[in-house]
Amino acid sequence: NAGVTQTPKFQVLKTGQSMTLQCAQDMNHNSMYWYRQDPGMGLRLIYYSASEGTTDKGEVPNGYNVSRLNKREFSLRLESAAPSQTSVYFCASSEAMTGGSGNTIYFGEGSWLTVV
């Protein structure tokens, strides 16, 4: 049982380059998330997808785009990378039942991105 799988694990980009982080979950979860974590900091929500076919902005969406390709997959794209986007990126998923029910988030192992 793989859980949440994200690729690549490490990437170095030059300023202005583009790249896509891939994420897939095998738990049949409804919601998926992309967070970034800067050194010594907490996680900040970039975008989330409450269910297949929907995406919404989080706390720090500027400079990013997302695609909920299907129920399993949720990708994050940097169109023109900037040094300020150097960070660790975490993909996550949850059942996220409607009606305000609680839900547990399951995280991938992270993608370390450096923009030079």
Place this chain on the structure above:
Amino acid sequence: SQQGEEDPQALSIQEGENATMNCSYKTSINNLQWYRQNSGRGLVHLILIRSNEREKHSGRLRVTLDTSKKSSSLLITASRAADTASYFCATDAGSSASKIIFGSGTRLSIRP
């Protein structure tokens, strides 16, 4: 700005002592969760408390929630070296159960 803010930012205690960390949040919530992160790894869920609950236990963990003060606390009893990690609270945005926001975290160090 982040929904949840943990206090203290860092905590160092002797093995066997109890560790208490606090989380404050800004808007109404449906539930509050606590997660643990070992260095360089993804976060792992510890415990969830719903907005209509005041206290919850899981093993050596005790979580309280005071919705009137918009605050929660996580108590780890009889700490062990393996408890060394960062701890984060996470809340939904109230109006959207799927929008989960994390706090800034408490770095806990357990001294042998």
